[in-house]
Amino acid sequence: MRNPLPLNRRRFLAGGAALAGAAGFALGSGRAPAYGQPLAAPAVPGVFPDVELSLVAAERPSVLPAFAGNELPLWTFSPDTWLPIVRMPYGARLNTTIRNDLPRAEEHASIHWHGIRLPNDQDGVPYLVQEPVFPGDSFRYSFVPPDTGTFFFHTHCNTAEHIGRGLIGILIVEGDTTEPYDADEVVLVRDWRVDLAAGVFLPFTTNRGAGRAGTYGPLRTANGAVNPEMVLPAVADCRLRIINVDPTRPIDFGIEGAEAAIIAIDGLAVVPFSLDRWIMAPAMRIDIVVRTPRDGGVARLVDFRPDDPLAIATIRGAGEARRTGPFDPAPLRAPVVPEPDLGAAATRTITFAASEDGDLLPAEDAAFGFLGPLCLSFNDFWTIDATGWPAGDHATAPPPLAELVRGQSYRWLLRNTTQHLHPIHIHGHTFAVLRSDKRTLLPHHADTVLLIEDETVEVAFVADNPGRWMLHCHVAEHQETGMMAYFTVT
């Protein structure tokens, strides 16, 4: 197997050194940043009227461009678009009403706002922080997002099927720019589990996939189309918000035919550094700035992970050149995230492993179907610290993985003992990704961190948000077959 993460070491060190200066990480590398401009001062939230958002989760048969004329029974949040993109100003309150009109009895649908450091009762995890929202019921969320950036939202039960059917939305909190870019576009990368010849969805989950790398979709898309052409201003600095919301598949993201820089990871600004390759597992986002080709020229967004690299989308420059001079993309404004006190932090290793059942590796391709009342299948293939979610019966929540003290710093060594990739997501907190025992990592802030095979990654954060918070793999089938836990902050 090829190296899953062919990092450009020089560039990563450069980016890391730049962030060290900006955000206070200790790196020990004095190399210069890839570009000239450091992060700007943090954004100041403005005073804006509330943003009202009405979502209705329902089945809506749809023909996306990728579906070759087939109409498929998508589940979506809006009658107006299969992919709601909510843009709101920094400082505004977001009021959301979700009504559940899903067509299946007992199929509940609360909303998790991925990456938003919000009050615990807004986090959308059924049973843990709120009652499930059953068909016919509604629920109202109201919070002020504390960070600018690129986020998304989804339900938090039966996730492989819900996301598999399309139930996803994008939340963009604006106000992080220091000067205007020439465009600002979302590139949502995901597969679809469809058999286009038959015009039907394939099973969203399989035992075989759940016990291994996950069940991949054969139809690969960006913004609902196969390798769409995005027409952008020519020779311009265009912001692209790259979001991997696939339930399963990691991509090794890069660009061919244009210069580009990463300006944010998981929505949070980093000092701009050259985009070479960036591995993005499910739920991970990067914001990039691309210097687009001249009028008529093309560049390609590429997944380098397959043996034959795959074009995700094509960029075509159009019109008069907007920029002159060398590429030196404007930085975003620095995030405001509490910095952990590493000297005082309590340190703990948390181990992500295959269970004894997982070691047996089921061979059948069958769907695992029904999820119990705590939103899991009755298969337990994966564990966190030797415990699969849930411990014991499926009717009550297990004890917390950890009980944290509010305001205390924590340093967690996230250890993957398996031969599969696990993007680990922590709710309610943004953490610092400090180092890996296998790769040269750019220190950065994140809400989801990838663990590659046999890798340990060190993260640290301040437990400043009281409540009960999930910690889980964002490969939906792994989450749903054991690789999930929660911790408390009191």
Ligand SMILES: [Cu+2]
């Ligand atoms: Cu996983």
